[in-house]
Amino acid sequence: MDTFKIFRTPQAIFYGRNAFKEIGRQTSLKGKKALIVSDPIIDQLGLVRVCQEKLAENHVESVVYMGVKSEPTDKYVEESLELFRVENCDVVISLGGGSCMDTAKAVAVLATNMGYIGDYMNGEKTAEVPPVPHIAIPTTAGTGSEATDVTVISNTSNDVKMMIKQPAFMPAVAIVDRILTVPSPKHVTAATGVDALSHAIEAYISRKSHHMTDQLALSAMKLIVNNLVSAYQDGENMDAREAMSLGALQAGMAFSNASVCLVHGMSRPIGALFHVPHGYSNAMLLPAVLEFSKESCIERLADLGRIFEPNNPSLSDEAAAEAAVIAVKRLCNVLNIPNLQEWGIQKDNFVRVIGKMAADALNSGSPDNNPKVPSKEEIERLYQVCYEYDFGLVHAN
Incomplete structure (x- = not known):
């Protein structure tokens, strides 16, 4: 019987005051063009604009998928993945709550491993190719998804929330800054x-x-x-x-x-x-x-x-x-x-x-x-x- 345990985390975690300022530099170390997965509320707060500005300061281009308006679904994954591919992105940033982070995790894995996200449920398919880098930035103090290798995506055809856990879904970098949670109602x-x-x-x-x-x-x-x-x-x-x-x-x-x-x-x-x-x-x-x-x-x-x-x-x-x-x-x-x-x-x-x-x-x-x-x-x-x-x-x- 095995007695050892496995403990997985992101490659790097930046947490505490002013950690958000690291987004530009950390993204520049991972790629040249980022897909930012966010939602309309985060955009209204101006955080998406600030993120894009910090990326630009570090010579990183960006495009934004703003379609996450509820719990994450396979449709959100398909739409954001299509944008990632059309725009020739090479890094994913999630800026928002757990729904944004879970959607981005799926994009990062499918961008290199292909298929439908539901294929990976219950280990039926394993992500064998490393995902594109994913930098996760939570705006709520809740899901902890920035430091997990789990994504939960709703299958819109049968109303089942697919809980998918594989090492490939772990973000490469987590940036946790309390200032981003202050606007939360x-x-x-x-x-x-x-x-x-x-x-x-x-x-x-x-x-x-x-x-x-x-x-x-x-x-x-x-x-x-x-x-x-x-x-x-x-x-x-x-x-x-x-x-x-x-x-x-x-x-x-x-x-x-x-x-x-x-x-x-x-x-x-x-x-x-x-x-x-x-x-x-x-x-x-x-x-x-x-x-x-x-x-x-x-x-x-x-x-x-x-x-x-x-x-x-x-x-x-x-x-x-x-x-x-x-x-x-x-x-x-x-x-x-x-x-x-x-x-x-x-x-x-x-x-x-x-x-x-x-x-x-x-x-x-x-x-x-x-x-x-x-x-x-x-x-x-x-x-x-x-x-x-x-x-x-x-x-x-």
Whole structure:
């Protein structure tokens, strides 16, 4: 039995204040013409223009694909890949949230390996040729996609979110600068922040966790727990923004190497069928899934509970684990996370596809990493629980 572990990261990570200024120089080391994958909101904020200016200062030409307007789809991949080829680009830059980064990852791999992005799902096809260089620049403190070898792309023909994990999808360079997250509205800060927390928690309780991922996951949980509410309440709190950016980055590195679990397995079908942004769908599920999983990961959740309750060191593992579940639930309530019903999903439509969502969740493989591996029937019941879940209702045991 193999005892060693593998840990993958980008070739270089630039993080902290003024890291964005590196984009011109770093791109010039990778290519001569860049495709920038972004979205209309980032463009309106002026960040695309600033990026192009910094590229030009370093003698790098650029073209922009601005079509990412929702969760990433195979159509976005096809359109941006066509632009990459027509314009003879040789490097890809993603500037935005996880949707932009995941789209760019697919472009970088398909530009040299060809085929349809869905061909690479479940390892059916391996990217054997190195991808074109991809420089990932997140504008939210959430997905951690800048430091993962995972891309999630919706198949528009069957409404399935394809979770694809291969080393080739890892960006070459990540640039993480807190200043880019400051314009994020409160609701985006909340959803992406709980998304990052779910990454850290699932990396820590995953059956595939190991010592290196544990240290990053613990650090990420501390940073996020201690700073998310501050960043939510005061978007100009630069210390909180910086801590959240670092926490999301660490959580991304942790889950990329330890895998995610049941929350993500259940979250992707919700996004595919009801177009709920990934951060929200994770947040909607996290407390209920932790309640379901708790008895199989008491010690691990106890570590999280003690992060939430640092002044109560005498808590038993059982009490600390329960405190963790309650604290996550309260956090979602403070951040005004809606449940599925409050999001506007019609109950009849939701119930009608619960079976498909449960099957798709299991097929993704993520639930197999959960401390308590669920059956299809248990996933179906969890979906029903989450539909009307009350984040404000806390029972003291």
